[in-house]
Structure formats: C-alpha cells, structure tokens
Amino acid sequence: MEVDDILRDFEKSTQKDQDLYKSLTTAMLNERMAPELLPYQQSLLEDVLSKISSQQQFLLDSHEYGDINIDSGIITSDFKLQLMIIETDIERLNYLVRSYLRVRLSKIDKFSIHYIDMISTNRDSKLLSFEEQSYISRHFKLMTDLYNGSFLKKVPQDLAYLDTDSGISMIVKPEIDQLVFIKVNKGDIVLELEDDDELELIPGGIYIVKYSLVRRYVDIGDIELI
Amino acid sequence: MFGESANKLILDSRRTNNLPEVSLYQTELIGDILREINDLDKDMEYLQQETEALMSQGEDNEANRKIIECQQFAARLTMIRNKRCLLAYERARANKIDEFCWLNVDPTNDLTSKTSISLSKNSSLGTNFTTSLSLDNLSHPEQEYYRQYQELLVDYKSKFSDIDLSGDLEPPTNIFIDVRVLKDGGEVQTEYGVFNLIKDSQFYVRKSDVERLIQQGYLEEL
Numbered sequence: 001m002e003v004d005d006i007l008r009d010f011e012k013s014t015q016k017d018q019d020l021y022k023s024l025t026t027a028m029l030n031e032r033m034a035p036e037l038l039p040y041q042q043s044l045l046e047d048v049l050s051k052i053s054s055q056q057q058f059l060l061d062s063h064e065y066g067d068i069n070i071d072s073g074i075i076t077s078d079f080k081l082q083l084m085i086i087e088t089d090i091e092r093l094n095y096l097v098r099s100y101l102r103v104r105l106s107k108i109d110k111f112s113i114h115y116i117d118m119i120s121t122n123r124d125s126k127l128l129s130f131e132e133q134s135y136i137s138r139h140f141k142l143m144t145d146l147y148n149g150s151f152l153k154k155v156p157q158d159l160a161y162l163d164t165d166s167g168i169s170m171i172v173k174p175e176i177d178q179l180v181f182i183k184v185n186k187g188d189i190v191l192e193l194e195d196d197d198e199l200e201l202i203p204g205g206i207y208i209v210k211y212s213l214v215r216r217y218v219d220i221g222d223i224e225l226i
Numbered sequence: 227m228f229g230e231s232a233n234k235l236i237l238d239s240r241r242t243n244n245l246p247e248v249s250l251y252q253t254e255l256i257g258d259i260l261r262e263i264n265d266l267d268k269d270m271e272y273l274q275q276e277t278e279a280l281m282s283q284g285e286d287n288e289a290n291r292k293i294i295e296c297q298q299f300a301a302r303l304t305m306i307r308n309k310r311c312l313l314a315y316e317r318a319r320a321n322k323i324d325e326f327c328w329l330n331v332d333p334t335n336d337l338t339s340k341t342s343i344s345l346s347k348n349s350s351l352g353t354n355f356t357t358s359l360s361l362d363n364l365s366h367p368e369q370e371y372y373r374q375y376q377e378l379l380v381d382y383k384s385k386f387s388d389i390d391l392s393g394d395l396e397p398p399t400n401i402f403i404d405v406r407v408l409k410d411g412g413e414v415q416t417e418y419g420v421f422n423l424i425k426d427s428q429f430y431v432r433k434s435d436v437e438r439l440i441q442q443g444y445l446e447e448l
Contacts, residue, residue: 052388091398131385149367156267
C-alpha cells in the first residue's frame, strides 16, 4: 500500500513537471510565431524559474556530496549520469526561457511606441511583465534622447516632435493579418473567412490561416501556433 | 535637388544593415540635411510673408496665391521627408548597437587592432549580424546611447539571474562540446578545472562555461 502511494505521488509530480515543460514550450512557440506580443505568462514563468533554481541548488548540493564522498566508493557512474541528465534538463529549460524572453524583447523593441500607447491607455494590462514595462519605457527614453541629441534639437520647432500626424503614421504596428501555421487542440471552431466562406477546424489538424482570425483561440489555448 | 542628401543617407544605412559592424557616422551628410531643412524653413517664412503681403494689397490674384501655396506644400513635404530619413537612419544604427550589446563583447577602440570575429560555421545568424563595433564610428549621442543601453540590459538581465539571457539562441544539444582555441588568451577557470587558451589546442568542455568565449572569438565550436 505504501509503495503504491509513493508511486502515485511520483507519477503525479512528474505529470506536473511534464505539463510545465509542455506549456513552456507552447508559450515559447506561440510567442515566436505570433506577429504581435502575447500576454506575459507570469505564473508559468515564475514556476519555471523557481524550478530551475531549485534544480540548480540540488545540483550544487550533489556536487558537494560527490566531492566529499569521492574516495569512499559510494559515487557510482549512475550518480554522475543522473547529474548529467539534470544539467541537460536545466540547459533545455534555460534555452526555452531565453528564447521566450528574447523574442518578446525583440517585438517590444520593434513596436515600442505602439505598445507604450497601449500600456498608457490600459494601465493594468497583463500584456507586459513588470520588468518589460520598465525596459520598454527606459529604452524608449534612450531612443528619444538619441534622436534629440543627434538632430531633432537642430530642426525647426514644429518638426521636432516624434508624434506628428502629418501624412503617414510613423508608428510601426504588428502585422496581424500575417499568415501563421496552427495546430488545433479542440474541436468546434468555425472560422468565418471572407466572401461568406467558412472553415471548420478539425482537432489535431494543421492549417495555415491569417493570424487575426485565430488570435482569440490562441489566447485560450484551443489553438497553438507552430 | 531637395532630398538628395537624404537619399544618400538611406543608401548608406542600407549598406550598413548588411555589414557585420556599425559604419562610420555620416556627420557631413547629416549636417547637409539639417541645413536643407532649416533653409526650407526660412523659405516657408518668406513665402508666408509674401502671402500676407498679397492679402493686404487686397487684390485677389488667384494664380499668384496658388503658386505660393504650391511652393509651400513642396517645401513642407521635403522637410518632413528629410526628417523621416534622419529618424530611419538613426533607428537602424541604434538597432545595430542593440544587437551588439547583446553579444557581451568589448568594443574595439582603434581601427588598427580591430579583430574580426568569425562566427562559428553552424551558426544560423547569417552574415549581416552585428559582431563588431568600433566606438570611433559612433557619434557622441550614440556612444552615450550605447553605454546606457548596456546598463539597461544589465538591469533587465539581473531580474533573471538563473537564465543566461545573452546565450546562444540555438537549441542546446550537448552540455559538453569540443572547442578549438582560435587565439591566445589567459587561463580559464571552470567548475571542472582550469585550462589554458593556447592557439590551436582543443578541449572538451561544458558549453555554458565557454559560451562567452565563443562569442568573443577565442574559441570555435567543432
């Protein structure tokens, strides 16, 4: 009975870890493929980061343990292998988080004014993390200083603003009609195409569609981008 | 012709985009463009006075007024276009400076000792990735920008201390890799011991330990 309990516990915990891993991968891929910034996965990232630091602590402890007992013959190659596996796992998580954060930053840089406007109209939006908000405003300040220092201070007053409404808008916005590859997780999604056409998505199917048509399903996880 | 210098500037920034470094700041060209903008501004003022003079004379000379309006329109458009070109030029350069900041490599200061960093062959970064930066090529505001952006990155990265944010963007395959030393350097300390950077020697090391050295061009992944 006891053994069963332990086994069940073990299964549960690995199941949870796998879910974590899977949702991190999905979050990373969605973010990479979507033309616009997706809401920041605050809780997921927190979980992953605490996971990584606890694994790293375990690794440190084990190394210490290994160093102390190196002569006594307790250390087998199995033990070393186990450490290697954990290390590889950390590297993988590390890579996923890195890609996720970097791709977000690159979008933030590309569409900075667009997102700054968005934050200022909607203060409590979950779109950007706290760190990203401070990054975007500081980077924007740096850019403005650069423009001003380089030439804007030398042009006539009425030209010296960044937000002129003369002619074409200078704010770069994400291209939400971009085509994306999607994989359908749940059924019963019918997309309404132009010319009164409809497209029924079959679960497990892979399609290529305009991002704007599926963005709300990506939000709730019924569709993932690939 | 109006806008010609701006065209040259755009050509230059297109060229810079494909270079692995940030090219020399076009001080003269930018000066020319600024002068053009300010000249046009004076023209505008003059034309404005003309219009007022015509108005005060009271004679409704439709043709004359149209001519002036047209001149004003053209001048205004050129000014706006010049400004956009300047912004685009600076933005493109700033982007390249940003890219470089992420690499964690020290900028070169004088042109003679410039070292070219060869990217490892299996890197998919492409040829137009900024891999070297000479501070001499930057204007003063740009140097300031470079310094501050680095500070900003350090601050941002410190929030994620467990993650090496400026690491390789290729998925990891092995934690240990074979590397060859490309140029002499000092002693390197890792968790698994010490090794010396002697040109053409080879080591089997942990990837995360030497990532920085690969980016700096000391090592090459085999």
